[in-house]
Amino acid sequence: MSFIIDWITNIIIFILLAIVIDLLLPSTNLQKYVKMVIGLILILVMLSPILKIFKVDVDQLIAMIHTEGHAEKNVIENVIEQKKTEIQASQRAYILEQMAVHMKKDVAEELMNQYGLTIKDITFEIGREENFRIPDDIQFIEVIVAPDKKEQSGIVPTVQPIEIDTSEPMKRTDEYGKLAMDTASFLAKKWGVNEEKIAVQVEGGR
Structure with a gap:
């Protein structure tokens, strides 16, 4: 019985924490990514009794999600930085081109x-x-x-006598x-x- 109470308590606490995080996050593309990760973790928390039956380590799965999410975040940040550099380069080229004109x-x-x-x-x-x-x-x-x-x-030109001048x-x-x-x-x-x-x-x- 205590196991079920702990399980329900964890779900409630996690949902409340997710609501607070959602309210604090600014409305950006990163918010969608965070919601996806929170959703996956919530599913794992809800399935924790079943996973324990099959001896699956929930903490390890959460850590794996966090690691993969962090790597994906780095990829997104790198892409954004690359696009920013490309935009700045094109703006610079345009400014110099117009200045030359x-x-x-x-x-x-x-x-x-x-x-x-x-x-x-x-x-x-x-x-x-x-x-x-x-x-x-x-x-x-x-x-x-x-x-x-x-x-x-x-x-x-007027026709002149041919002279070789080195x-x-x-x-x-x-x-x-x-x-x-x-x-x-x-x-x-x-x-x-x-x-x-x-x-x-x-x-x-x-």
């Missing part, structure tokens, strides 16, 4: 008028992955520019180097960024 637009006309160049690509090197601030966390900006094809196509590649390299430096200085002033943080590469240069 605006930066191109701000200097496009003047860059064409002064240097005959168009910006092909802008890439950023950011100091930190999360909660980065613009422009404080911009460590480096790489800009690829190219001479405007329309302007080049409109120029008809210094021509060096002159061209020097010209591209100076153009890249002048362009970097121009962009630094326009964007309000330290010139040392900008590297300009002219397409066709070495």
Whole structure:
């Protein structure tokens, strides 16, 4: 008789405890998981007399449920953290992409008028992955520019006598180097960024 009283008492106490836990838990996905575990444990408590007949250790079963539940919780937390990282990465990429679009637009006309160049690509090197601030966390900006094809196509070169000049590649390299430096200085002033943080590469240069 005492066994039955203890059994019923355990069930009542567990139900009351489950109600209190349910009231204290916030309404999240974790609440569903906790309810499932509580339900399984309640079933084991209610079946404890039958399990004892078959010599099944109820405490061991509860411990197994808790261990499996804890492992499942860790998996869920890892998935959530992974999704959070993916969302932050996509937000970061979108912000940088939009920033590059605006930066191109701000200097496009003047860059064409002064240097005959168009910006092909802008890439950023950011100091930190999360909660980065613009422009404080911009460590480096790489800009690829190219001479405007329309302007080049409109120029008809005059025919000159053919002369072999071995210094021509060096002159061209020097010209591209100076153009890249002048362009970097121009962009630094326009964007309000330290010139040392900008590297300009002219397409066709070495």
